[in-house]
Amino acid sequence: ISEEILDIKRCDLNIKSNNSSHHTELYGEERLIVRRGQPFVIVLRLNSDSKDFKLGPLPRKQSGTKFTFSLSDHTVDTEWSASAISNSPRNTVSVSISSSPNSPIGVYSLTVDQEGQKTSLGQFTLLFNAWCPGDAVYMRSEPERQEYVLAQHGQIYRGTCKRITGTPWNFGQFEQGILDICLKILDENPKFVSDADKDCSARRNPIYVSRVLSAMINSNDDRGVLTGEWVNFVGGVHPGLWIGSGDILRKWAKSGPVKYGQCWVFAAVACTVSRSLGIPCRVVTNFGSAHDGNANLVIENLYNEDGERIDSGDSIWNFHVWVDSWMTRPDLGSEYDGWQTSDPTPQETSDGVCCCGPASLRSIKEGELTKKYDAPFIFAEVNADVVDLVRQSNGEFVKFSGSTNSVGRFISTKAVGSDKRDDITHQYKYPEGSKEERKVYERAKHNNKLQQQGEVPGLHLKIKLSDNMMVGSDFEVYAVLTNNLMEARTCNLMFFAKAVSYNGRLGESCGFTSDKVTVPAGEERRVSLRLKYDSYGSVINSDRLIQLSAIAINKQTIDYHKAEKTIVLDAPEIKIKVRMDGWMDGWMDGCMDGWMGRRKKLRNLFMSNLCVVVELPNRTSSKFFLNLVDTLILKVNIKKVRWCLCVSVNVCVCVLCVAVELSTIQPPKSFCYQVETLTQLISTWLVVSV
Known part of the structure; x- marks a missing residue:
């Protein structure tokens, strides 16, 4: 290269070629979008020995948002560097530029400095790089990179553990304007507003970015993307009507928080933003998902002697949806690398903000609840025990039933490369009753785990269903009492049916019957409850869920039994x-x-x-x-x-x-x-x- 200062007549950013080699061609050819830690090539005429890159509102070398380096003979894959390509055509210089795999993501300005004379060469956007071994989000498997970074369409699973249905979703992370909106979300977060320089510098860390997104996808503490609503949808869009993230994000960018979202919508939008920024991400559904309000790892269902529910602050959602993001965890140790759970649905606060995670799946599975972030809450979502308690006339609560395996079932995500459901329960927990599970609960100091027992002598209560339960039809359900004692038993049985939403929130009653039942020794008796569309049609919501609860009480022997089942009605074909x-x-x-x-x-x-x-x-x-x-x-x-x-x-x-x-x-x-x-x-x- 000549030692004289040359005028730069043009700069070709090689957008088409660079975007293709960086797996960003789906964003379009209007701008240069590259992934960190991987070289890209520009073509220019120059006589300089220094390149200057800037990021953020006030780029500073101290915070790692400004990089200056000389043109050398070769690039270095661990830091910002540039080298001239020797076989460039006459009067041009091809320059290979490599970014650090630890650089903050965002929009960079590229300038050339020739002895103080600076010339702007253009801008480029830098993203996380799942193809770069030095990047914190690196994935070894190409099919997984295709699925968790590049796939624009997916399946989100909903329903109940007995009736799992997939809902197609258009993530649309490559749609026009979506990347800019995703970067705008980062710029709107309160941490950027309070200290822009510190926030931009922290964007090198996918742990930080994921935690910011879990707060910004909901609008509870800020002007985040979605407003949650589970009852009244006046003035907004019913969450069940969304089929993609693009419309939601564009609406937010134009006019602020979008009405309305529920867990699968929050998670889907979080997945879109994560993938757009380059973080591998998957949407995960947990069936029988516990909401542990008092952090004791036990869901306590409280009842009075008439079988009516008493609010305890705990609940079990028929399903709950969150996201897993792939990254290393240098703050915890390499054994905690891999999938990290974040939950953008506003439930509880973390550090005073409605956000949750990221928590390592390893820490959740092993019961290591002191590991950041919010591991106890997520652990309870998939592992909590369920205890049913009845309040007696003296005010004392007596346990009458419980379960160790009704929470955290059929944890599901879309399979890699197909629309099939992939059961990933084993990634979150050991099999119920296994030796490993016992060790996990000891480590988690979970002393409330109920012991697995066989069927004990006495009355046993369960609920049986009819076939073909479809919206619009009338059908029957049954409470079945079985007596395996050597003598008859008599009890009062109450059978309830109530509308319920997927998050466990009970609605209005749509059926009730009660009877005094005598069950001879060794026999069973059933009580039927007919559910008519005239009764349930006006109270169920779009989830099409009805919760059935049967309670059998013998007040003389203080003998209580309970069975509960949530049913989902079929929709017309x-x-x-x-x-x-x-x-x-x-x-x-x-x-x-x-x-x-x-x-x-x-x-x-x-x-x-x-x-x-x-x-x-x-x-x-x-x-x-x-x-x-x-x-x-x-x-x-x-x-x-x-x-x-x-x-x-x-x-x-x-x-x-x-x-x-x-x-x-x-x-x-x-x-x-x-x-x-x-x-x-x-x-x-x-x-x-x-």
């Missing part, structure tokens, strides 16, 4: 059929039946090439059908999708005609994917609406 324009005209002529006054208005909407047929089973109650008609006859706007309904009561078939430009359904990768997305939209909206 959705079928997609594609029809040509005009097909609906003939259908309308024969099937409108009393809707003729709406015919002209509906006909305009029917001029679409896509219609959706919802077939309802014959056992569907008439009230459910009429509710469906009353609800869906109204037009609902979702983006540019317009919905309406026409009905043939005689054949019990609902036809939803969708006036939609298929190109408006995101992402428009293929027609098949668009139809799949539309199916999900309709299915979700249908269940939420009715």
